[in-house]
Amino acid sequence: MTSANTPLRTPAQSAELLRGHVTVAALKERLIRGVLFLCALVSVITTLAIIFVLVTESIVGVGSNTAFFQDVSVWEFLTETRWTPQYAEQHFGILPLLCGTLLVAGIAALLGLPVGLASAVYLSEYASPRTRKNVKPILEILAGIPTIVYGYFALVFVTPYLIRPVFQDLLGFNVSIYNALSAGIVVGIMIIPMVSSMSEDALRSVPRGLREAGYALGSTKFDVSARVILPAAISGILASFLLAISRAIGETMAVTIAAGQSPTLTLNPFESVQTMTSFIVNVSQGDTPVGTPSYKSLYAIALTLFCMTLAMNLLSHFIMRRFREVYE
Amino acid sequence: MSEQSQPVPHQSDEQSTVNGLQRTNASRSKQRIGVAFEFACRMSTWFSVAVLVVLLAGLIWKSWGWLDADFLTNFDSRHPGEAGIWAGIWGSVWLMFFTMLFSVPIGIGAAIYLEEYAPPTRLTRFIQINLSNLAGVPSIVYGILGLTTFVRMFGAFGANQKVLAISLGFGNLRIPLPLDRTVLSAALTLSLLIMPVVIVAAQEALRAVPGSIRHGSFALGATKWQTIRHQVLPASLPGILTGVILAVSRAIGETAPLLMVGAFMFVTSTPGGIQNPVDLLTNPQGVLDAPFEPFTAIPIQILNWVQHHKHEFEHVAAAGIIVLLVVLLVMNASAVLLRNRYQSKVRW
Amino acid sequence: MSMSFAEIVEQRQGGSVAVSAGVIPAIKLSTKNLSFFYGETQALFEVTIDIPARNVTALIGPSGCGKSTFLRTLNRMNDIIEGTRHTGTVWLEGADIHDKRVDVVALRKRVGMVFQKSTPFPKSIFDNIAYGPRIAGEKRKKVLAEIVESCLKRAALWDEVSNRLKESALSLSGGQQQRLCIARSLATDPEVLLMDEPASALDPASTARIEDLIFELKENYTIVIVTHNMQQAARVSDSTGFFFQGQLIEMGSTLNVFRRPKEQATEDYITGRFG
């Protein structure tokens, strides 16, 4: 065994391994990497820009511009029960809008979460592979329908052909043509595909062994589904619920069309309400002069909306990650 | 063998005992719950299907007799019988063109960085979490972002609008500053809105390319970018395109952000005055002007009709919705076709 | 097996053993005290080896002993894996391949690699082979066509595919795909070919073709082949190194390693007492 490292070529010849200082090619590689990094940074900049815009218009003004909360106290914003930015006597209390939002989202959750979860259970535990193959694209179509179509559906079909016949003609309630219930119903329909597909993923990632152990103990299919699989997948399901509610809170067009534009502090689902999102649309459509408190209130509302949805999304994200850690 | 295992007596006779295997009353009620549970789950699933059927049937019913060639080629009108969606179609076409122009290259670039280059640092993890959160930000918030940064540009240009004119030989580029309520403002806003979706879809497509392809390329002395450019991107392109189409089809139906950046509800012109594809070639100045002109879009016109006080407009709205859904259907079908063809063609 | 490994070697080399034994071959690649770490786990321990030029060097040893890892340090393919590091030195003709100024791309062009699992690109046969020259800047169609033809001929694949160069490489059989990958690495005009169990996924007929090919290629190339098939090592290689638990236990002419192993571990492995 010869151990001397005798070079075959002179060092000068081997130098073709070396790059001539910084070659054009290497420079190009570095440049491309830099450009791609900037592309990735765009998403971060977007987030920062959203926060910047919302904060500078609502909390700390920049330059001569005063922010919303420099004109209106946070206390009034949170406790006042009237929201009348367009009237001569202005009141900026978010409660009516918050109430409208929660009413619609609540109705949506009442419909969308159980139905979504039940179809997830059906698709993952009961349905034949063929049924699943046929039904899943339908859910995807439902998820892809623009929200304005759901708004139309609520206004033109749900209220006159479902809510009014049942609740007005039969039960004697007074149902306004714009009402929280119709908005809640269509938003509920809208979140079904999301809940169903995320929950189904959660149910399916419960290990096979757990299922078999359940059956081995002499459980019925119902016992296994309801007592073994559902509890095991609970955090994944919870994550999907949170995301769906966050979606319902942020939903705009369907709610604007179906629930109307009256900021009233009510829990009556047959009345017209204004949500945070439909107020924002309302201001943007009107001629509110830029710089007035009523214009800037749009940013304060948007900030509230952003924080609520962000909190729920983050929570959902972390619950989901915990869930994955357990099973993957 | 036959002596050892006697066939269990058939269960037809309820009375016959089967060595403790018979159903008790308790197990029977339990079974009933099980059946009810399965029934509820099944009904929930079919509920969605039923909703879809009712929705489509209702739309067809409401639009029956209203959706014709005139509806497609007319401008909007105060008379329901004459109202059409031509301006909305052209507005949406311009919007989608510019939205794709901005979001697709940047989105794919970001995905490439995150999948192929990014070191596993905290910044990378942050970018990734940030992406999933951005996808959950309500679209109206993007609208506010667009309104402030693109339409008003933070009010940095004062009350008077300035115009930046650039002569290009065959025409003049006239860029208003701030961008104001124009096609470009809206397209930029929609680009930011769908960017997270594009990035995540592209990331998935890149991840599906097996590492062996990359190693094979590196072993031949290819640089990182050469490997991506010549191997990884071509192999993942169908997947990326599928994701892009789905993301863009989401942007087509978006209404709220367009309202925020000032889409016009009632418009009887098209951006740049371009009214048919031939104009794109014969009217270069119109093409240059189009991104900086006011616009409407299909969903905005629908909203206008939905909110109209005249009752007949609900039929016009239904016709508009059918047009929108057909556009979406075509896009989704092409995405599915693309995906299927690619899946059957390339097997690693 | 009917023939001992030593017999295989002797039969194969016949008179030529004596000739090549007389000449001290030039050293193409050498390592000194090369250790390699995947994060915390050490996969190579102080490997010192000299790999002669224009020779086939076989690396044998039980699975997981670090053969692939070692091979991949020779053209720095391990750089791609995150969290790895090495100590010690690798020289290619006296040049330290880990020198800061070394361009890995240039290194990998000179030190080609063929993987265990064939990795044809999802492109045409032609494009697979032309890929290396193309990324190196070769654009002329005629030159590319010449390269493709000569590489396919050298890889003994030309006769089978000459009339369907435009077809997808994925349509080839497993053995053909592997020869295509060999042809592909020849197209960058390397000096060294690293082969990581190139025939382990192939049927005996394809394996024989690859072995013939290796035998022919050593006229012009320095070949390092990892194999856990000892008959293969005996059939194709001139020198053999035995790896065990990340260490190079023994290295010498194939004849000596198989006939008179110096180390007990080598003998145990060769005689099939473990592994």
Ligand SMILES: Nc1ncnc2c1ncn2[C@@H]1O[C@H](COP(=O)(O)OP(=O)(O)O)[C@@H](O)[C@H]1O
């Ligand atoms: N990418 C990797 N990450 C971490 N450990 C690895 C990796 N590749 C190989 N190893 C470890 O290094 C050791 C040597 O592996 P390898 O070089 O593949 O062995 P061989 O090719 O001889 O079978 C093994 O213990 C293996 O588990």
Ligand SMILES: [Mg+2]
């Ligand atoms: Mg190996």
